[in-house]
Amino acid sequence: DGGITQSPKYLFRKEGQNVTLSCEQNLNHDAMYWYRQDPGQGLRLIYYSQIVNDFQKGDIAEGYSVSREKKESFPLTVTSAQKNPTAFYLCASSIDDSHNEQFFGPGTRLTVL
Amino acid sequence: AQKITQTQPGMFVQEKEAVTLDCTYDTSDQSYGLFWYKQPSSGEMIFLIYQGSYDEQNATEGRYSLNFQKARKSANLVISASQLGDSAMYFCAMREGRRNNDMRFGAGTRLTVKP
Numbered sequence: 001d002g003g004i005t006q007s008p009k010y011l012f013r014k015e016g017q018n019v020t021l022s023c024e025q026n027l028n029h030d031a032m033y034w035y036r037q038d039p040g041q042g043l044r045l046i047y048y049s050q051i052v053n054d055f056q057k058g059d060i061a062e063g064y065s066v067s068r069e070k071k072e073s074f075p076l077t078v079t080s081a082q083k084n085p086t087a088f089y090l091c092a093s094s095i096d097d098s099h100n101e102q103f104f105g106p107g108t109r110l111t112v113l
Numbered sequence: 114a115q116k117i118t119q120t121q122p123g124m125f126v127q128e129k130e131a132v133t134l135d136c137t138y139d140t141s142d143q144s145y146g147l148f149w150y151k152q153p154s155s156g157e158m159i160f161l162i163y164q165g166s167y168d169e170q171n172a173t174e175g176r177y178s179l180n181f182q183k184a185r186k187s188a189n190l191v192i193s194a195s196q197l198g199d200s201a202m203y204f205c206a207m208r209e210g211r212r213n214n215d216m217r218f219g220a221g222t223r224l225t226v227k228p
Contacts, residue, residue: 031213033213033214040220040221041220042117042204042206042217042218042219042220042221043158043204043206043218044218045214045216048213048214056214058214088156090156090157090158092158094213097212097213097214098211098212098213099213100146100148100160100163101160101163102158102160102213103160104157104158104159105157106155106156106157107156107157109156
């Protein structure tokens with residue numbers, strides 16, 4: 001089955017720790033995205049990547065970092081500099097960065113203790 | 114400034130009836146796209162339908178149709194013959210220009226389908 005996987009489903013972090021959220025796709029898509037969702041709000045773009053070895057900041061990139069060393073993988077690191085990291089994180093991909101349909105993973109819920 | 118507004122935090126509909134979810138948007142661009150996504154309780158977002166600003170016909174995908182009123186800047190989603198599996202959060206989104214990094218999402222509407 002083609003799709004996007006995210007792991008872990010739930011993640012707990014102590015203050016001051018960095019954590020990395022995994023995102024893998026086997027759809028052969030060039031573009032990948034990370035979104036953050038807070039209660040009562042829509043999705044906000046953290047980072048996106050149009051192609052391997054390239055990525056750009058979205059609207060709320062502060063306190064986050066990414067890498068895109070392989071086409072299939074786009075991990076997100078939530079650093080200790082992110083002041084309010086508790087949220088639901090969604091990874092998505094699309095054929096290219098202008099294709100209408102984005103495919104989403106099941107999400108990771110991060111809680112800071 | 115809020116670019117996408119969904120004024121209905123929650124909606125109820127009887128099974129097999131039609132329901133309209135409201136969405137208004139704000140843009141000065143001539144070229145833009147409007148999207149609807151469904152988010153079940155499992156969390157993933159599912160693409161439902163797309164409408165381009167230059168499309169003259171309203172978009173339809175199965176039981177979903179987008180009522181696009183350009184002059185009023187509204188892009189309402191109509192779900193016909195509601196099913197219990199339609200219960201979910203629904204998000205309206207707008208993309209200004211051609212790139213997905215310019216996508217903006219509304220706050221969502223929770224739809225509950227009653228048996």
